[in-house]
Amino acid sequence: MNALTRDLKKLTEEKERCAGGNDRYRQKIHLMPPVGWLNDPNGLCQFQGVFHSFFQYSPFNPEGGVKMWGHCTSSDMIRWEYRGVTLYPDQPFDCSGVYSGCALIEDGEMHLFYTGNVKLEDRDDYDYVNSGREANTVLVSSRDGEHFGNKRLLMKNTDYPADLTLHVRDPKVWKQGGVWYMIQGARRKDDVGEAILFRSDDLVSWNYHSTVRTEEPFGYMWECPDYYETDGVKILSASVQGLTGEAWKDRNVYQSGYFTLEGDITGEYSLSDYHLWDYGFDYYAPQSFETEEGRRIQIAWMGMPDCEEYTNLTIEDGWQHCFTFPREVYAADGVVKQWPIRELNEYRGAAVRGKGTLAAKEVSVYDAEITGIRDSRFRAVLGDELVLEYRDGRFVMKFSDRDRASASAGRGIRYAEVEKVDSVRILADVSSVEVFVNGGQYVFSTRYYPKRAGIRIEADGADAVIYEITENIK
Numbered sequence: 216m217n218a219l220t221r222d223l224k225k226l227t228e229e230k231e232r233c234a235g236g237n238d239r240y241r242q243k244i245h246l247m248p249p250v251g252w253l254n255d256p257n258g259l260c261q262f263q264g265v266f267h268s269f270f271q272y273s274p275f276n277p278e279g280g281v282k283m284w285g286h287c288t289s290s291d292m293i294r295w296e297y298r299g300v301t302l303y304p305d306q307p308f309d310c311s312g313v314y315s316g317c318a319l320i321e322d323g324e325m326h327l328f329y330t331g332n333v334k335l336e337d338r339d340d341y342d343y344v345n346s347g348r349e350a351n352t353v354l355v356s357s358r359d360g361e362h363f364g365n366k367r368l369l370m371k372n373t374d375y376p377a378d379l380t381l382h383v384r385d386p387k388v389w390k391q392g393g394v395w396y397m398i399q400g401a402r403r404k405d406d407v408g409e410a411i412l413f414r415s416d417d418l419v420s421w422n423y424h425s426t427v428r429t430e431e432p433f434g435y436m437w438e439c440p441d442y443y444e445t446d447g448v449k450i451l452s453a454s455v456q457g458l459t460g461e462a463w464k465d466r467n468v469y470q471s472g473y474f475t476l477e478g479d480i481t482g483e484y485s486l487s488d489y490h491l492w493d494y495g496f497d498y499y500a501p502q503s504f505e506t507e508e509g510r511r512i513q514i515a516w517m518g519m520p521d522c523e524e525y526t527n528l529t530i531e532d533g534w535q536h537c538f539t540f541p542r543e544v545y546a547a548d549g550v551v552k553q554w555p556i557r558e559l560n561e562y563r564g565a566a567v568r569g570k571g572t573l574a575a576k577e578v579s580v581y582d583a584e585i586t587g588i589r590d591s592r593f594r595a596v597l598g599d600e601l602v603l604e605y606r607d608g609r610f611v612m613k614f615s616d617r618d619r620a621s622a623s624a625g626r627g628i629r630y631a632e633v634e635k636v637d638s639v640r641i642l643a644d645v646s647s648v649e650v651f652v653n654g655g656q657y658v659f660s661t662r663y664y665p666k667r668a669g670i671r672i673e674a675d676g677a678d679a680v681i682y683e684i685t686e687n688i689k
């Protein structure tokens with residue numbers, strides 16, 4: 216450990232020790248930072264039976280700052296234990312931020328790949344896109360998931376294709392046909408977003424392999440790409456910046472979605488249209504991993520703070536943002552769906568049931584399931600402020616007012632075009648709601664700061680049940 220690491224560790228631990236105060240919006244079943252700022256999930260994996268989740272972490276300021284990797288472990292992906300910071304920005308090649316990346320488990324070792332960010336703002340030719348930064352690809356490994364060896368610089372900007380700007384980041388690695396591939400997000404010099412594939416025989420020496428792109432330009436930058444196969448469907452996920460036009464009106468500033476892929480991503484392939492992972496207000500930079508028993512789990516940053524009217528009410532409490540609840544990604548008849556991990560069933564407490572209509576006044580952390588909805592007739596009101604309803608071919612998530620100090624923190628309306636609504640599942644935590652329509656074919660996530668507990672459901676002919684989640688797991 217060098218002197219800089221020691222100082223950063225000391226300052227971080229001091230900040231964490233002094234954290235606390237107003238806990239009104241702290242979540243019960245979602246991973247959040249001990250103090251300060253959190254963004255992307257990183258290095259998700261199951262290693263020697265234990266789930267590991269790292270996160271983009273900036274402990275000194277709830278509004279962000281230099282990034283490091285915070286670390287949590289869990290036996291069920293719900294009850295997370297914070298283990299401190301694993302990666303500090305303490306090397307010349309990552310000194311402005313240990314940016315996003317992944318974990319790969321191979322031969323009993325945990326390998327973390329990430330982007331070492333270096334800002335060179337004092338240069339005369341400072342230009343955020345074409346100069347003024349380095350994006351280094353770095354590897355660090357561990358045999359126990361706790362102690363890590365030296366960071367190894369694998370690639371720098373001169374190793375990436377020459378038609379790219381300096382925006383290349385967020386490595387995700389997988390094994391295919393006995394070799395390893397790494398996908399990274401990139402912004403081209405002509406301002407088009409794409410992903411870049413690299414190939415390696417030994418995890419240390421990497422070479423450019425190919426470029427993954429859409430036929431027509433799609434945004435100016437792809438962040439946090441991910442690639443995997445689930446139930447026979449190949450999925451290329453990308454968080455895309457710079458989508459404009461009518462289709463992206465009433466949407467978040469940046470999008471997270473996926474293409475399904477036919478063929479071989481390392482060779483000949485074709486991509487489907489882009490589908491949003493989530494139609495709500497807060498969903499970005501998802502990352503997936505496969506559990507030891509073969510489930511594909513995806514977790515995202517439940518934050519999209521760039522929209523102007525929004526201000527997160529937790530900032531004044533000294534922290535900001537959390538992860539989404541872990542979702543299993545699966546495909547049924549070729550349709551990609553997401554569903555809260557089944558471990559949640561263990562946390563279900565007292566239940567209230569109803570047919571057609573159901574109200575629960577006191578609940579604030581709950582899991583509600585409404586099935587057998589007739590003629591898509593569905594409406595639910597959470598507290599007094601958040602309406603979920605099906606109307607004119609759209610499933611809508613709508614706040615009743617856009618006051619920045621209200622439950623919406625300034626948010627308005629989101630929707631998805633949905634042909635027919637059969638079922639709805641609502642997972643509410645202290646300051647968030649995630650809604651799964653039709654078995655998770657459409658999902659809506661948002662942070663939400665209710666002034667009043669409770670939910671009222673009206674769903675023609677349907678069976679409704681609300682399970683309270685009572686256990687305080689933090």
Ligand code: FRU
Nearest residue numbers: 271282314315384438439500
């Ligand atoms: C996505 C992102 C990544 C980057 C990280 C930095 O939210 O911008 O592209 O690695 O956050 O915190």
